[in-house]
Amino acid sequence: MATSCQNCPLRKKPIFKELSSHELRFMSEFKSGELTVEPGTPILMEGSNSPQLYTALRGMGLRYKLLESGERQVVNFVFPGDFLGLQAAVMGEMGHSVEASTAMTLCVFDRNALWEFFRSHPERAFDVTWIAAEEEHFMGEALLSVGQRNAVEAIAWALVKMHQRGEALGLTRNGEMHLPYRQQDLADALGLSLVHTNKSLAKLRDRQLATWRNGRLALHDIEQLRQVAKLDEEAPRVRPLM
Amino acid sequence: MATSCQNCPLRKKPIFKELSSHELRFMSEFKSGELTVEPGTPILMEGSNSPQLYTALRGMGLRYKLLESGERQVVNFVFPGDFLGLQAAVMGEMGHSVEASTAMTLCVFDRNALWEFFRSHPERAFDVTWIAAEEEHFMGEALLSVGQRNAVEAIAWALVKMHQRGEALGLTRNGEMHLPYRQQDLADALGLSLVHTNKSLAKLRDRQLATWRNGRLALHDIEQLRQVAKLDEEAPRVRPLM
DNA sequence: CGAGTATTTGATGCAGTTCAACGCTCGTGG
DNA sequence: CCACGAGCGTTGAACTGCATCAAATACTCG
Numbered sequence: 332m333a334t335s336c337q338n339c340p341l342r343k344k345p346i347f348k349e350l351s352s353h354e355l356r357f358m359s360e361f362k363s364g365e366l367t368v369e370p371g372t373p374i375l376m377e378g379s380n381s382p383q384l385y386t387a388l389r390g391m392g393l394r395y396k397l398l399e400s401g402e403r404q405v406v407n408f409v410f411p412g413d414f415l416g417l418q419a420a421v422m423g424e425m426g427h428s429v430e431a432s433t434a435m436t437l438c439v440f441d442r443n444a445l446w447e448f449f450r451s452h453p454e455r456a457f458d459v460t461w462i463a464a465e466e467e468h469f470m471g472e473a474l475l476s477v478g479q480r481n482a483v484e485a486i487a488w489a490l491v492k493m494h495q496r497g498e499a500l501g502l503t504r505n506g507e508m509h510l511p512y513r514q515q516d517l518a519d520a521l522g523l524s525l526v527h528t529n530k531s532l533a534k535l536r537d538r539q540l541a542t543w544r545n546g547r548l549a550l551h552d553i554e555q556l557r558q559v560a561k562l563d564e565e566a567p568r569v570r571p572l573m
Numbered sequence: 574m575a576t577s578c579q580n581c582p583l584r585k586k587p588i589f590k591e592l593s594s595h596e597l598r599f600m601s602e603f604k605s606g607e608l609t610v611e612p613g614t615p616i617l618m619e620g621s622n623s624p625q626l627y628t629a630l631r632g633m634g635l636r637y638k639l640l641e642s643g644e645r646q647v648v649n650f651v652f653p654g655d656f657l658g659l660q661a662a663v664m665g666e667m668g669h670s671v672e673a674s675t676a677m678t679l680c681v682f683d684r685n686a687l688w689e690f691f692r693s694h695p696e697r698a699f700d701v702t703w704i705a706a707e708e709e710h711f712m713g714e715a716l717l718s719v720g721q722r723n724a725v726e727a728i729a730w731a732l733v734k735m736h737q738r739g740e741a742l743g744l745t746r747n748g749e750m751h752l753p754y755r756q757q758d759l760a761d762a763l764g765l766s767l768v769h770t771n772k773s774l775a776k777l778r779d780r781q782l783a784t785w786r787n788g789r790l791a792l793h794d795i796e797q798l799r800q801v802a803k804l805d806e807e808a809p810r811v812r813p814l815m
Numbered sequence: 816c817g818a819g820t821a822t823t824t825g826a827t828g829c830a831g832t833t834c835a836a837c838g839c840t841c842g843t844g845g
Numbered sequence: 846c847c848a849c850g851a852g853c854g855t856t857g858a859a860c861t862g863c864a865t866c867a868a869a870t871a872c873t874c875g
Contacts, residue, residue, distance in 0.1 A: 396713055398803050402721040406713045418706050421699075422810070426710035449699050453691040456698055457663075460691075463705035464660050468668035470712035471638055471648045477720045478764030479644040482863070513821065522720030524864050529823060531863095544822095545872090561640050568664070724831070755853065769831050771855060786854095 346499040347572040361444035366437040375429040385415040390435030405520035458571035477522045482531040485521045488560035499567045510548040588741040589814040603686035608679040617671040627657040632677030647762035675753045700813035719764045724773040727763045730802035741809045752790040
């Protein structure tokens with residue numbers, strides 16, 4: 332049974348900006364349903380022009396690009412609250428594909444909701460822009476990691492980042508969280524080989540900094556991990572939820 | 574003498590979307606002046622919250638991020654028509670720095686122009702979002718290059734991309750264009766060492782594919798370069814000019 | 816239990832880094 | 846007018862982080 336935006340379980344999390352009841356009603360109007368998908372299901376395809384926009388309500392996924400020769404670059408991990416399909420809605424074409432890693436529930440909007448935002452709800456339109464800018468910001472960080480950090484540093488960076496995101500969503504319990512990806516996914520995100528990723532993870536384990544096993548990530552010393560990753564503390568930004 | 578938006582030399586180039594005369598007047602209203610800077614001048618700083626937005630009118634520059642340890646990741650190259658400062662205006666903080674590589678002329682807007690767009694000019698607000706989405710799209714491509722292509726492939730990719738951009742702006746003459754960057758800039762964009770970048774450029778020269786010398790780039794066989802870069806042809810998108 | 820998928824470990828090789836030196840060009844000052 | 850130094854490009858040689866190859870060990874699920 333589809334939840335209304337009123338009862339959206341994500342809405343209440345402090346990481347998300349509050350919506351006025353007017354905005355809430357407006358969003359409900361454009362919500363055209365919910366979609367539940369199996370692990371491994373493709374949700375959006377690079378180059379396609381989906382008529383739908385999604386907000387991830389539950390579950391996790393991947394954004395990635397493929398080279399004709401088969402190499403895969405994971406460009407981001409999808410967490411609850413993420414907005415999917417923006418590029419297609421704005422530019423007419425997705426720059427990457429999206430697929431589910433776990434079972435996911437997606438909130439579905441029709442694309443012309445976007446036009447409606449710009450025409451009659453400038454605050455919501457601004458939020459969309461905020462999301463695009465944030466995504467760009469993140470990609471810059473990722474580029475910095477892949478280009479300038481070595482394997483251990485990059486992995487430390489990625490683990491801290493994902494843990495941070497989990498924390499902001501209340502997905503952690505005593506520094507531990509569910510992380511339903513394969514090592515291959517992380518390798519493809521950081522431009523590393525699977526083998527080297529595995530060995531570098533082992534180093535972090537040996538140094539008692541982080542353990543990621545059986546789909547659970549535990550960070551034992553975030554401060555030191557941050558140092559290894561050359562990452563400085565930053566408060567998570569309050570973000571809009573679409 | 575500052576040119577008015579009416580006479581903006583960029584406006585007429587076919588790569589840029591046409592503006593209605595009403596939009597044109599509106600933009601002029603918000604243009605607060607022009608800024609001319611020397612090569613090497615910092616324009617925006619990562620982490621800062623500039624009250625100004627810029628459109629590059631003339632000259633070229635770099636967007637980059639620094640690691641505390643000194644490594645630099647160039648996240649994009651700035652060409653005429655690029656919009657600078659969007660992240661600060663939307664999120665309150667730049668994700669990267671911007672600096673001039675050549676002498677540049679920038680068109681200056683006050684930041685609250687942006688708010689005005691969203692409040693009263695939804696088409697312009699949409700254009701801003703388009704730009705953010707395009708920037709995100711490009712960063713995904715760059716991430717793919719740095720993560721999955723080897724040195725020669727990545728360099729071929731970058732050269733073709735930059736040539737494409739030059740072409741769209743009418744900066745090329747028989748396949749040649751001015752490319753005022755140092756090899757170090759390209760190296761930092763692709764996560765490569767200077768030495769290896771130099772040697773890989775030499776390979777492309779030896780294979781008669783591309784020559785980049787004395788600030789001039791010449792592509793001798795774009796089709797083959799594209800193949801080397803695993804890059805498929807795509808028509809340049811018509812983009813908004815702010 | 817067996818097949819398929821993911822993780823782990825070891826061994827070998829190479830793409831790319833690092834170190835070092837040299838050349839070219841241009842601007843500056845004596 | 847030449848000497849000098851700074852910045853950038855080029856080249857060679859040695860080293861290493863990471864890729865690749867190969868195979869064994871877990872884990873999952875019908």
